[in-house]
Amino acid sequence: DVVLTQSPLSLPVTVGQPASISCRSSQSLVFTDGNTYLNWFQQRPGQSPRRLIYKVSNRDSGVPDRFSGSGSGTDFTLKISRVEPEDVGVYYCMQGSHKYTFGQGTKLEIK
Amino acid sequence: EVQLLESGGKVVQPGGSLRLSCEASGFPFRTYSMNWVRQAPGKGLEWVSTITNTAKVTYYADFVQGRFNISRDNSKNTLFLHMSSLRAEDSAVYFCVKGAQFGNWGQGTPVIVSS
Numbered sequence: 095d096v097v098l099t100q101s102p103l104s105l106p107v108t109v110g111q112p113a114s115i116s117c118r119s120s121q122s123l124v125f126t127d128g129n130t131y132l133n134w135f136q137q138r139p140g141q142s143p144r145r146l147i148y149k150v151s152n153r154d155s156g157v158p159d160r161f162s163g164s165g166s167g168t169d170f171t172l173k174i175s176r177v178e179p180e181d182v183g184v185y186y187c188m189q190g191s192h193k194y195t196f197g198q199g200t201k202l203e204i205k
Numbered sequence: 206e207v208q209l210l211e212s213g214g215k216v217v218q219p220g221g222s223l224r225l226s227c228e229a230s231g232f233p234f235r236t237y238s239m240n241w242v243r244q245a246p247g248k249g250l251e252w253v254s255t256i257t258n259t260a261k262v263t264y265y266a267d268f269v270q271g272r273f274n275i276s277r278d279n280s281k282n283t284l285f286l287h288m289s290s291l292r293a294e295d296s297a298v299y300f301c302v303k304g305a306q307f308g309n310w311g312q313g314t315p316v317i318v319s320s
Contacts, residue, residue, distance in 0.1 A: 095267065131306070133306060135250070135307070137250075142311065142313060143242075143250060143310050144310070145306070145307060145308050148306045148308070154308070186250055188252075190305060190307070193252070193255075193264055193266075194240070194252035194255065195252065196249060196250040196252065198249050
């Protein structure tokens with residue numbers, strides 16, 4: 095089974111500063127169709143998860159452009175260019191190339 | 206607007222059974238695969254099961270071990286999860302999720318397995 099390892103697991107950030115979350119896979123996430131099915135989700139306190147990024151780098155409608163995704167193969171990153179107070183929550187990566195697996199989650203908090 | 210409304214969660218004894226439902230609206234349900242994801246209290250997200258749009262193919266997480274069955278009724282825009290031989294560790298909020306890329310999530314329905 096594919097294992098996704100996120101780091102850090104806890105991320106204290108000052109408002110206005112950048113933040114970065116890493117997601118590493120135990121095997122390549124390039125699917126047989128050539129796509130890489132790596133998505134990022136945000137779960138704010140008390141809410142359901144919301145998808146931010148799909149297929150590595152495609153931002154969902156309504157997601158602020160301060161969020162960006164990058165990476166390839168087994169190494170992926172979610173970046174927030176300038177953290178805002180509403181970004182507090184837990185961020186998960188998820189792969190869909192070999193059934194489905196979620197990372198452990200990264201808790202972003204404001205310093 | 207996509208809406209996913211889960212129901213059926215409740216307190217059940219260990220070894221018991223339960224059926225969760227998810228009523229979908231706002232999109233062509235019959236053209237999308239659907240999923241169940243769960244989240245134990247204070248824990249992360251855990252994929253449970255997926256069913257293709259025609260219900261011809263289903264997938265399950267290893268921990269299901271034959272205890273759960275995912276199904277759908279495309280005439281009623283409804284997704285189901287039949288759970289049996291429930292264990293304490295199955296206690297979680299169960300989310301209904303749209304599509305192969307998990308683009309939309311319901312609000313979840315809580316399942317508590319306890320005597």
